[in-house]
Structure formats: structure tokens, C-alpha cells
Amino acid sequence: MSGGLLVAGTTSDAGKSVLTAGICRWLHRQGVRVAPFKAQNMSNNSAVVVGSDGRGGEIGRAQAMQAAACGLAPDLRFNPVLLKPGSDLASQVVLLGEAVDTVTAGNFRELRPKLADTAYAALAELRAAYDVVVCEGAGSPAEINLRAGDYVNMGLARHAQLPTIVVGDIDRGGVFASMFGTLALLDAADQALIAGFVINKFRGDLGLLRPGLDMLRQVTGRPTYGVLPWALDLWLDAEDSLAYGRVLGRPAAPHGTEWLDVAVVRLPRISNATDVEALATEPGVRVRLTVEPAELAAADVVVLPGSKSTVADLAWLRETGLADAVTAHAAAGRPLLGICGGFQMLARAIHDEVESRRGSVPGLNLLPIEITFDRRKTVRQAAGTAAGGVPVGGYEIHHGYVSTADASLEPLLTYADGTAEGAVLGSVHGTHWHGAFESDGFRRRFLTEAARLAGRTGFRVAPATSFAAARERTLDLLGDLVEEHLDTAALWRLVETGPPADLPFVPPGAPTA
Numbered sequence: 001m002s003g004g005l006l007v008a009g010t011t012s013d014a015g016k017s018v019l020t021a022g023i024c025r026w027l028h029r030q031g032v033r034v035a036p037f038k039a040q041n042m043s044n045n046s047a048v049v050v051g052s053d054g055r056g057g058e059i060g061r062a063q064a065m066q067a068a069a070c071g072l073a074p075d076l077r078f079n080p081v082l083l084k085p086g087s088d089l090a091s092q093v094v095l096l097g098e099a100v101d102t103v104t105a106g107n108f109r110e111l112r113p114k115l116a117d118t119a120y121a122a123l124a125e126l127r128a129a130y131d132v133v134v135c136e137g138a139g140s141p142a143e144i145n146l147r148a149g150d151y152v153n154m155g156l157a158r159h160a161q162l163p164t165i166v167v168g169d170i171d172r173g174g175v176f177a178s179m180f181g182t183l184a185l186l187d188a189a190d191q192a193l194i195a196g197f198v199i200n201k202f203r204g205d206l207g208l209l210r211p212g213l214d215m216l217r218q219v220t221g222r223p224t225y226g227v228l229p230w231a232l233d234l235w236l237d238a239e240d241s242l243a244y245g246r247v248l249g250r251p252a253a254p255h256g257t258e259w260l261d262v263a264v265v266r267l268p269r270i271s272n273a274t275d276v277e278a279l280a281t282e283p284g285v286r287v288r289l290t291v292e293p294a295e296l297a298a299a300d301v302v303v304l305p306g307s308k309s310t311v312a313d314l315a316w317l318r319e320t321g322l323a324d325a326v327t328a329h330a331a332a333g334r335p336l337l338g339i340c341g342g343f344q345m346l347a348r349a350i351h352d353e354v355e356s357r358r359g360s361v362p363g364l365n366l367l368p369i370e371i372t373f374d375r376r377k378t379v380r381q382a383a384g385t386a387a388g389g390v391p392v393g394g395y396e397i398h399h400g401y402v403s404t405a406d407a408s409l410e411p412l413l414t415y416a417d418g419t420a421e422g423a424v425l426g427s428v429h430g431t432h433w434h435g436a437f438e439s440d441g442f443r444r445r446f447l448t449e450a451a452r453l454a455g456r457t458g459f460r461v462a463p464a465t466s467f468a469a470a471r472e473r474t475l476d477l478l479g480d481l482v483e484e485h486l487d488t489a490a491l492w493r494l495v496e497t498g499p500p501a502d503l504p505f506v507p508p509g510a511p512t513a
Contacts, residue, residue: 003495008137010168010178015200017062020136024069025479036066039119040081044271048395056380057097077122116151142185154190163499171201187510195499221504226486254284256460263299271306278437293325300454304342311356335450343430372403394433
């Protein structure tokens with residue numbers, strides 16, 4: 001067979017990514033050869049994939065997670081178009097893994113046909129190679145101002161004749177109105193592909209919800225395939241929904257007698273914020289994202305994460321008073337970690353004629369290095385060791401590189417060929433590697449040292465925490481939720497035979513293009 005399904009949503013963050021992953025996991029458990037697909041993603045959280053030519057390329061991190069749900073290694077075709085916002089007006093275009101252009105509102109219309117053709121070709125290849133391809137939409141299919149050029153939501157569904165389900169987040173309220181409105185704003189041909197709905201993040205008595213489900217079916221002629229409950233454990237590999245001040249996950253009780261408090265600066269153009277999720281899997285480690293200088297002052301460990309706009313986000317740090325809080329934290333001898341763009345901010349100077357084009361600007365001067373931006377983007381997987389021979393794996397995605405460094409500076413990591421990477425100076429640590437803390441031994445070593453520097457003598461790392469196992473538990477939980485709470489027989493019929501032929505039109509509908 002060559003089945004397919006599109007998971008659309010009433011809004012961004014309605015649950016499309018997790019529902020897609022859950023359906024993928026459920027099908028994979030049935031022995032189905034299944035693959036994920038998202039025609040275009042807009043996210044600064046990406047993963048590195050090694051292409052068939054041996055070069056590294058980028059896809060959205062959510063699609064890498066969905067690939068794992070399918071039991072597959074990530075593939076560039078799973079997310080052929082990735083837009084990485086560098087400002088409110090411009091995004092870097094990553095096409096089949098390679099950065100090829102910068103798109104703005106002015107030139108997107110010219111570039112869109114090429115992007116659409118690339119996405120359609122990738123989907124065709126996947127449908128020829130796998131039994132089922134589960135596609136994820138983007139934002140909402142009812143963005144009627146964008147429908148004419150859409151190739152991600154109903155444009156994709158129309159092109160490939162994909163049956164479509166619409167997921168809505170009931171925790172936000174207004175889920176019935178948003179589901180009905182989404183359908184009613186589509187033209188007749190689009191509506192003919194909308195087969196039904198899924199409600200996400202429900203808390204309470206399902207019996208109280210039932211009258212609403214019955215009425216939704218009455219007014220739309222379409223069923224709700226299930227109601228997914230609120231699940232607190234679904235927080236790994238989040239894409240763009242990390243909120244200010246939010247504590248990641250549900251921190252387990254300390255293994256020792258003290259907690260370790262980690263504050264991550266929520267930069268305006270934060271990139272690969274998922275790096276800190278590995279720290280949050282450790283018992284007794286409380287990780288939160290913040291924009292409050294006072295929270296940095298109270299934290300044991302401060303993290304400057306990656307950024308898609310290093311120089312602009314550094315200026316924002318200074319404008320908000322966060323830069324002073326970061327330097328005060330380091331001056332007190334408490335642990336500070338910079339990752340990728342955050343590492344670059346720790347330098348004496350940054351020379352950037354590529355991303356911001358602002359030339360030379362002063363860094364925070366917390367590490368004796370200088371950073372220079374190169375037009376050629378480094379995108380590769382990385383492997384090596386930390387002090388003591390502890391194995392570490394990760395990946396790199398950056399334009400900036402260390403162009404000048406104090407020869408006596410201690411590296412944080414060492415590549416497999418013996419080349420030094422990153423830097424350590426007292427309590428200040430920096431690295432270009434994303435994903436390094438997913439290596440259990442390195443994460444434990446870093447947290448132990450961080451606790452010592454912070455004076456948390458009662459903190460102890462748990463000896464057996466496995467990040468890979470935690471990710472697998474998350475994927476299994478997604479599969480469990482789909483199996484237990486959705487009408488999987490009906491979903492399978494959609495995948496096999498497409499949308500029912502007798503779906504009614506719901507007025508007013510958009511004018512036919």
C-alpha cells in the first residue's frame with residue numbers, strides 16, 4: 001500500500017507534532033513501514049542529518065523525534081523545507097538540509113514554487129518507499145490569507161489526496177468553535193478531505209464533554225476520532241512552545257539532599273532550546289526558562305543557549321539587564337554555560353559580517369576568545385571526549401567559529417581526532433556542540449562539577465539516569481495514548497481508503513480558487 005494521512009491543527013501548538021509521533025509509533029508497533037513528513041517547518045530547533053552524500057544537513061527536531069517513533073534514522077526528506085527565523089521579517093531557508101537563501105515577505109512569493117516542488121517530490125519518494133506516510137501540517141489550515149500558495153496544509157492534502165484530521169487543544173478553551181470554524185472557512189474541495197477531529201489535552205470527566213462531541217458531529221457531519229488526555233510527561237523534544245518561567249518536565253526528587261537550580265535565558269531567537277531538556281531528566285535538577293535578571297541571581301547554574309541571531313540577542317541581553325546578571329553570576333564563581341550562540345556571546349569580541357552584518361561588537365568578555373562568522377555554515381555530527389576520557393556525542397549548526405583563543409585555555413571537549421573544542425575558564429564553560437548533555441556520563445560529570453562550584457555539597461547525580469531511555473518512554477507513551485484513546489480502526493480505514501466520499505459541505509466556506 002501507499003497510504004497517507006495529514007494531521008492538521010486549529011492553531012500552532014495544538015498538538016500536531018505529538019499526535020503525528022503517536023500515530024507513527026502506533027503504526028510502527030503494528031509492523032507497518034511508516035515515515036513522518038512535514039513539508040515546511042518554521043523553527044530554530046533543528047537536528048543534524050547525514051545525507052546520502054555524507055554531508056550534514058538540517059531538519060526540524062520534531063521530525064527527528066517522529067523518525068525515532070517510526071524506528072528510523074532521520075532523513076532530509078522528512079522535512080524538505082525548514083525556515084529558521086532570524087528576525088521578525090526574515091528567515092533562513094534550509095532546503096533538503098542545506099541553507100540556500102534568506103526569505104522575506106517580499107521574496108517569498110518568488111521562492112515558493114521551488115519550495116513546493118521540492119516538498120511534493122520528497123513526499124512522492126517517501127510514499128514510494130514506505131507503506132504509510134504520516135504528514136504534519138503547520139499552524140492552521142484556515143489561514144485563508146495564505147491559502148493560495150499553501151503547500152503545507154490543505155495545499156499538500158489536495159496535491160496528494162490525503163485524508164486529514166484536525167487536532168485542537170481543549171486546554172486553551174474554545175475548541176469546538178475553533179474546529180467548526182477551521183472547517184467552515186475552507187472551500188468545498190478542501191472540506192472534502194477533512195475527515196474528522198481529535199481533541200487534545202483534556203482534563204476532567206469525559207461524560208461532560210460528550211454532548212459537545214455529539215453536537216460537533218451533528219453540525220459538521222464528521223466524527224471526533226478520540227480525546228487525548230492531558231499528559232504531564234510529554235515535554236521532551238518540544239519545538240517552539242517553551243514558555244517564559246516554565247519549569248521543564250516534572251523534576252524528580254533529589255538523589256542527594258539538595259536541589260540544583262538551573263536558569264536558562266529565554267533569548268528572543270533561542271535556537272535548539274532542547275539542549276537543556278537532558279539536564280531536566282536528572283533527579284534533583286530544576287530547569288526553567290526565564291527572562292528575569294532576579295531569577296539568574298538566585299540560580300545555581302545559568303545557561304546561555306543557542307541563538308539564531310547571536311549579535312542581536314546579545315544586544316537584547318544588555319538592554320534587559322540580563323547581561324549584568326550573567327556577568328555577576330560568573331564573577332561570583334558560580335557555574336555559567338554557553339551553548340553555540342550562547343558560547344559565542346561569552347567571547348571578548350564577535351566579528352559578524354554574515355548574520356547581523358554589524359561588524360565587530362564586544363562580547364561579554366568572560367572567555368579569552370574571539371568569534372568570527374563565516375558565510376559557510378558548519379552543519380555536522382560530532383563525537384569525542386570530555387576530561388577523563390568520558391565519551392560525548394553531539395552535533396554542530398553555526399556560522400561563527402573561534403578565530404582567536406588564549407593558547408592556555410582549557411577545552412571543554414575534544415574531537416575524536418584530538419582537536420580541542422569549546423572552553424573552560426574557572427566557572428565559565430562554553431561549547432558549540434548541541435546535544436552533548438544527552439551523553440549520560442558527560443551530563444553527570446558536568447552537573448557534579450556545577451554543584452561543587454555552586455556550593456551545593458548535598459547534590460548527587462543519580463547513577464543510572466538514561467536520556468535515551470527517557471526519550472523512548474516518551475515515544476511509547478505517545479503510542480499508548482493513541483492506542484487507548486483514539487479510534488484506531490477508523491484511522492486505519494482513512495489511511496487505507498482515504499476520506500469518506502459523502503462528507504457534507506459546511507457553509508459558508510471560502511470562495512473556490
